[in-house]
Amino acid sequence: MTTVADTAAAGSIAARLERLPQSRWHVKVRFMIGAVTFFEAFDQLLAASALPVLTEEWNLSTGQATFAVTAASIGMLIGALLAGSLGDRIGRVRTVALGVGVTAIASLAVAFSWNIETFALFRFVQGLGIGGVVPVAATYINEIARSDKRGRFVLIYEMIFPAGLAAASLVAVWVVPNFGWRAMFVIGAVPVILAALLPRTVTESPRWLLARGRTEEAERALADIEAQVSRATGDVLPAPAATDHRVEEDVTRGRLRELFVGRYLRRTVIVSALWFVAYYVNHGISTWLPSLYTKNFGLDLTTALVYTLLSNVTGLIGTFVVAMFIDRIGRRPALVAALGGTVLTLGVLALAGATSGLQVAIFASATTFFLYAINAGLYLYSPELYPTRNRAKGAAFGGLWNRLGVILGPVVVGGILGAGGSLKLVFAQLAGVALIGAIVALFAVETKGKTLEQLNS
Structure with a gap:
C-alpha cells in the first residue's frame, strides 16, 4: 500500500522540521542521545582495559585472549543488523533505549563472570547492544536536523563517540589498578538509567511515524517539538518554506x-x-x-x-x-x-x-x-x-x-x-x-x- 504523506494543513513534516531554529531542544536531544553514544563507546573498550589483568588472573592463552576480545565484535556485527530492522519497525528511540538496556545489563553480568567462557558470552550479548545503538542513534539525529546544517549537527554529535573511547582508556588507568577489572564493567552498567529515561525525554522521529502511516502521531510529535523549540527561543516560529517536501512514502514495512x-x-x-x-x-x-x-x-x-x-x-x-x-x-x-x-x-x-x-x-x-x-x-x-x-x-x-x-x-x-x-x-x-x-x-x-x-x- 502506498499513500501520499500529506500534512498540507500545517505544512509537510520535512518543511516544518527544516524551518526550526537551533534551540535548547536540539541541545537536550543531542545531550541525551550523545550520553547514550558516549557510554556505548566506553563499553566497547572495556575488554581491552581488562585483558591484561584477566590474562594473568585466569592464565589465558593467546587464543583465549583473542576469543575474549572478538566475542563483542561478533555481537556488534549481528546487533547492527538486528537493530536496523528494529529501528525501522518499532521506532528509533525505543530501539536505542532497548540497545542501551541490553548493553548495561550485560555489562553488569560481565562483572560477575567466573571464567573466560562466561566472560566472552556476556561480552557477546553486550556487543549486540553496542552494535545496534550507534547507527540507529545516528539515524535519529539525521532525521531531526535541517538539511543546510545537517553535516555539522550530526558530526558535532559524533564527536561524543571518540570522546567515550578516550574516557574509557583514562578511567581504566585509575580504576583497574585500584578496584580491579570488574569495577570497570559495573561502571559500564550505569547507562541502564538512560535506557529508562530516553523514551520519556526524547520525542520519536516524526519522519519515521509518518513513514509508518501514523500520521496523527507524527503530527502530535512534531507539534510537541515545535512547542518546545518555540518556548526555548521565546519567539514565534517562522512559517514553513513554500518548497514542496512531500513525497510518496510506502507505509508498509x-x-x-x-x-x-x-x-x-x-x-x-x-x-x-x-x-x-x-x-x-x-x-x-x-x-x-x-x-x-x-x-x-x-x-x-x-x-x-x-x-x-x-x-x-x-x-x-x-x-x-x-x-x-x-x-x-x-x-x-x-x-x-x-x-x-x-x-x-x-x-x-x-x-x-x-x-x-x-x-x-x-x-x-x-x-x-x-x-x-x-x-x-x-x-x-x-x-x-x-x-x-x-x-x-x-x-x-x-x-x-x-x-x-x-x-x-x-x-x-x-x-x-x-x-x-x-x-x-x-x-x-x-x-x-x-x-x-x-x-x-x-x-x-x-x-x-x-x-x-x-x-x-
Whole structure:
C-alpha cells in the first residue's frame, strides 16, 4: 500500500522540521542521545582495559585472549543488523533505549563472570547492544536536523563517540589498578538509567511515524517539538518554506532486500566498501600501536600510552574540522580528501621505514586525524542514502561491514607481524586499502544541502 504523506494543513513534516531554529531542544536531544553514544563507546573498550589483568588472573592463552576480545565484535556485527530492522519497525528511540538496556545489563553480568567462557558470552550479548545503538542513534539525529546544517549537527554529535573511547582508556588507568577489572564493567552498567529515561525525554522521529502511516502521531510529535523549540527561543516560529517536501512514502514495512535494488544497490555497495576500508585501517593501526611502541621500539608503557592518547586527540580534532566544513564542501569531497590524507600519511610512513616510536606516533596520529573524520562522516552519510522506511537498516548495514573491518584489520596486521613481516609492509598494505577506499569514494552520491525526502523521492 502506498499513500501520499500529506500534512498540507500545517505544512509537510520535512518543511516544518527544516524551518526550526537551533534551540535548547536540539541541545537536550543531542545531550541525551550523545550520553547514550558516549557510554556505548566506553563499553566497547572495556575488554581491552581488562585483558591484561584477566590474562594473568585466569592464565589465558593467546587464543583465549583473542576469543575474549572478538566475542563483542561478533555481537556488534549481528546487533547492527538486528537493530536496523528494529529501528525501522518499532521506532528509533525505543530501539536505542532497548540497545542501551541490553548493553548495561550485560555489562553488569560481565562483572560477575567466573571464567573466560562466561566472560566472552556476556561480552557477546553486550556487543549486540553496542552494535545496534550507534547507527540507529545516528539515524535519529539525521532525521531531526535541517538539511543546510545537517553535516555539522550530526558530526558535532559524533564527536561524543571518540570522546567515550578516550574516557574509557583514562578511567581504566585509575580504576583497574585500584578496584580491579570488574569495577570497570559495573561502571559500564550505569547507562541502564538512560535506557529508562530516553523514551520519556526524547520525542520519536516524526519522519519515521509518518513513514509508518501514523500520521496523527507524527503530527502530535512534531507539534510537541515545535512547542518546545518555540518556548526555548521565546519567539514565534517562522512559517514553513513554500518548497514542496512531500513525497510518496510506502507505509508498509521496509525490507532489507530493497537496499540491493535500483539506485540503492550502488549506494549500498559504495557505502559498505567505505565502512570496511575505514575500520579495517583504523583498527589495523589502533589495535597494535601500543604493542609496537613497547615491543618493537622498546618504549616504556607510560610513553606508549601517551603516544596512543595523542592519536585519540588528533582524531577528535579531525572530527571537529570535518564538521566545520562538510556542509560547505560536500560529503564526497570530504570523504575523498580524508581517505587521500590517510593514503599519504601511511604511504610516507611505509617509505620512511617506521624507524622510531616517535616517527610512528607522529604519522599514526596524522592518520587518525583523517580516519576519525571518515568514520564520523559515514555515520552522517549512510542514513542520508535511504528512505525513511529503510533508513535504520541502511545505516546499520554499514555497521556489519565496519565490524568485519574491525575483525580483519588487526588479524591481517597480526599475521604480517607474526610471520616476521616488516613494519614497512604493515603500513604499505594499510595505505593500499585506503587507496581503494579513496577511489570508491569518487563514485559516491553527493547529498549536501538536500532534505532526506529529496534524496530518496
